[in-house]
Amino acid sequence: MSQRVLTGITTTGTLHLGNYVGAIRPAIAASRAVGVESFFFMADFHALIKCDEPDRIAHSSRAIAATWLAAGLDADRVTFYRQSDIPEIPELTWLLTCVTAKGQMNRAHAYKAAVDAAVAAGEEPDANVSLGLFSYPVLMAADILLFNAHKVPVGKDQIQHIEMARDIGQRFNHQFGKGEELFTLPEAVTDAEMELLPGLDGRKMSKSYDNVVPLFEGGSAALKDAVARIVTDSKLPGEPKEPEGQALVALYDAFATPEQRQAFRAALLGGLGWGDAKQQLVAQIESQIGPMRERYAALMANPEQLEAILQTGAAKARAIAAPFLQRLRAAVGLRPYTATAATAVARTEKAALPVFKQYREADGKFYFKLLSAGGELLLQSSGFEQGREAGQWVARLKREGWVADAPVQREASETDVAAALAAFQQET
Numbered sequence: 001m002s003q004r005v006l007t008g009i010t011t012t013g014t015l016h017l018g019n020y021v022g023a024i025r026p027a028i029a030a031s032r033a034v035g036v037e038s039f040f041f042m043a044d045f046h047a048l049i050k051c052d053e054p055d056r057i058a059h060s061s062r063a064i065a066a067t068w069l070a071a072g073l074d075a076d077r078v079t080f081y082r083q084s085d086i087p088e089i090p091e092l093t094w095l096l097t098c099v100t101a102k103g104q105m106n107r108a109h110a111y112k113a114a115v116d117a118a119v120a121a122g123e124e125p126d127a128n129v130s131l132g133l134f135s136y137p138v139l140m141a142a143d144i145l146l147f148n149a150h151k152v153p154v155g156k157d158q159i160q161h162i163e164m165a166r167d168i169g170q171r172f173n174h175q176f177g178k179g180e181e182l183f184t185l186p187e188a189v190t191d192a193e194m195e196l197l198p199g200l201d202g203r204k205m206s207k208s209y210d211n212v213v214p215l216f217e218g219g220s221a222a223l224k225d226a227v228a229r230i231v232t233d234s235k236l237p238g239e240p241k242e243p244e245g246q247a248l249v250a251l252y253d254a255f256a257t258p259e260q261r262q263a264f265r266a267a268l269l270g271g272l273g274w275g276d277a278k279q280q281l282v283a284q285i286e287s288q289i290g291p292m293r294e295r296y297a298a299l300m301a302n303p304e305q306l307e308a309i310l311q312t313g314a315a316k317a318r319a320i321a322a323p324f325l326q327r328l329r330a331a332v333g334l335r336p337y338t339a340t341a342a343t344a345v346a347r348t349e350k351a352a353l354p355v356f357k358q359y360r361e362a363d364g365k366f367y368f369k370l371l372s373a374g375g376e377l378l379l380q381s382s383g384f385e386q387g388r389e390a391g392q393w394v395a396r397l398k399r400e401g402w403v404a405d406a407p408v409q410r411e412a413s414e415t416d417v418a419a420a421l422a423a424f425q426q427e428t
């Protein structure tokens, strides 16, 4: 079975170099691995909790979507969507809210931080706490559990939320699963590199420290300005400089090959001036970011294209989410009253599912094909001498999902095929 990796980015701001190096670049690289099914989304429901400026949320969502694509995300290969395009997410949030202990939410770091800040300011403890902020971890659990993600790459500050998602998923399985696992229990993945990129002042690059290098915003001029503000020591050109511990060197490393890193260190030890070093750093970053910035500008100038990509992504995500949610509704007792209605519901669900067709051709051989819910050809088998062989392959694909060495011709992207096959695993 392939590994499902899922992560979201809250759409409240624009991205900086730390987000790119720490989250986007490794996530895109990981999404290219075989056996990995990636889900990336704009967490715009989460943005509503932190931000009450509608225009800023709308702009941020669009900018972040364009950033992922400009940075090389292949939307055909992964499932790339806006959280708010998936109505199954808020619906699952409610089902999960009903099995979540309030006491557990009381212990969430983000909530406690808000309470501490209010108390310190001499206000009521819950003065600045909306129910949205309070139950933020439940919404995040729904994001993750709805797609049965195995791995969730996040920054350290989010580990507690993943643990809560596990906990909530486990409680739900226990209460409604009747011995069967409804939800996969997710694991947080933290990457040391994620925490490493320093900002202009040497502390971790972060909006809240006002020490960021913008990724695309402001163009190459903004990049140059930011680099000019990197704090160094006061050694003059010609004096040997200790490279280790310098924010400038760590930033250079993030965009350089091992050979380039070594040469840069040697030049500093040999007396390279900080001004020249900064010029080299700008050139180094620009060589990677420059071409992406152009793609970013093109995507931002073409909202129709961006919108179409996200609509496709939403359809792909919902092909997985909708049938699964039907199962969860039934598990908690939200069921049609009559058997006829139940079959009707089942029939609409069936109609919305992909199908395997088995048949025999004039050549006497047995074949099968997989059609999407919409009737599009996804897989075409080669001919089998025995009907049984074809049947066994169909059973195996239904059970295990996409098998790379299956004797079939793949007619659609691997992600589309995997998403269609996933529907069979949830069916049983």
Ligand code: TRP
Residues within 6 Å of the ligand: 006, 007, 008, 009, 010, 043, 046, 139, 140, 143, 144, 152, 153, 154, 158
């Ligand atoms: N809360 C995360 C953050 O602020 C964003 C997020 C929302 C997320 N839903 C998620 C991350 C699900 C991983 C999985 O960084």
